[in-house]
Amino acid sequence: xxxxxxxxxxxxxxxxxxxxxxxxxxxxxxxxxxxxxxxxxxxxxxxxxxxxxxxxxxxxxxxxxxxxxxxxxxxxxxxxxxxxxxxxxxxxxxxxxxxxxxxxxxxxxxxxxxxxxxxxxxxxxxxxxxxxxxxxxxxxxxxxxxxxxxxxxxxxxxxxxxxxxxxxxxxxxxxxxxxxxxxxxxxxxxxxxxxx
Numbered sequence: 277x278x279x280x281x282x283x284x285x286x287x288x289x290x291x292x293x294x295x296x297x298x299x300x301x302x303x304x305x306x307x308x309x310x311x312x313x314x315x316x317x318x319x320x321x322x323x324x325x326x327x328x329x330x331x332x333x334x335x336x337x338x339x340x341x342x343x344x345x346x347x348x349x350x351x352x353x354x355x356x357x358x359x360x361x362x363x364x365x366x367x368x369x370x371x372x373x374x375x376x377x378x379x380x381x382x383x384x385x386x387x388x389x390x391x392x393x394x395x396x397x398x399x400x401x402x403x404x405x406x407x408x409x410x411x412x413x414x415x416x417x418x419x420x421x422x423x424x425x426x427x428x429x430x431x432x433x434x435x436x437x438x439x440x441x442x443x444x445x446x447x448x449x450x451x452x453x454x455x456x457x458x459x460x461x462x463x464x465x466x467x468x469x470x471x472x
Contacts, residue, residue: 282405282406282407282408283407284407284408284409284410285329285407285408285409285410286409286410286412287359287360287409287410287411287412287413287416288412289328289329290325290326290328290329290359290360291325291357291358291359292321292322292324292325292328292356292357292358292359293321293355293356293357293358294317294320294321294324294355294356295353295354295355295356296317296353296354296356297351297352297353297354298313298348298349298350298351298352298353298354298376299350300350302350303349303350307349307350308347308348308349309347309348309349309350309352309354311342311344314344314348314354314374314387314388315339315342315390317354317356317374318339318342318356318358318372318374318388318390318392319336319339319392320356321356321357321358321372322336322358322370322372322390322392322394323336323394324358325358325359325360325370326360326368326370326392326394326396329360329363329368329406329407329409330368330394330396330406330407331407332396332397332398332404333396333397334368334394334395334396334397335394335395335397336392336393336394337367337393337394337395338392338393338430339390339391339392339393340390340391340392340393340426340430341389341390341391342388342389342390343388343389343390344387344388345385345386345387345388345389346376346385346386346387346388347387348374348376348387349376349378351378351379352376352377352378352379353376353377353379354374354375354376354377354387355374355375355376355377356372356373356374357372357373357375358370358371358372359371359416359419360409361391361409361419361420361422361423362409362411362419362420362423362424362427363406363407363408363409364427365405365406366395366396366403366404366405366406367393367394367395367396367403367406368393368394368396368406368409369391369392369393369394369423369426369427370391370392370393370394371389371390371391371419371423372388372389372390372391372392373386373388373389374386374387374388374389374390375387391423391426393430441461
């Protein structure tokens, strides 16, 4: 949890709501808004909530399970709500809910959800401690508990990947090299640059 000398802050102190009208430039030829457009709004809202909670700079470390639940169309307004779910020593998880509204009918639809992790930075760009979050309502406490579960899942996933890579590395030392093209850490071929 966060450092003991930093006062806990209520979830409500850093909640952010952004509203934006979706235009032609936000959408594909079918009139459906690009996922990247929604993701940018999500990252912006979450970043603002993180910075408000930290009282300074915070950078995105990861975006977990961005779920697109329904399409957003040209002419809809998009409302993005972000709030801090839980805090570690230097990091925090921000939950984001995306809703679209058909302006003429007023019909609102839950169109997406995401969870982002941020790290607070000091003036030298190094991670710094952040205040804990005071989950005051039953819903906030539920979200905080779920954030802890997601954190444990992220750490277990990271450890499993590292163990797998270590095992592959050990096997490559023992086994003769194969004829496959060399790959980077993400599994993409390392390409030689062509000289023109």
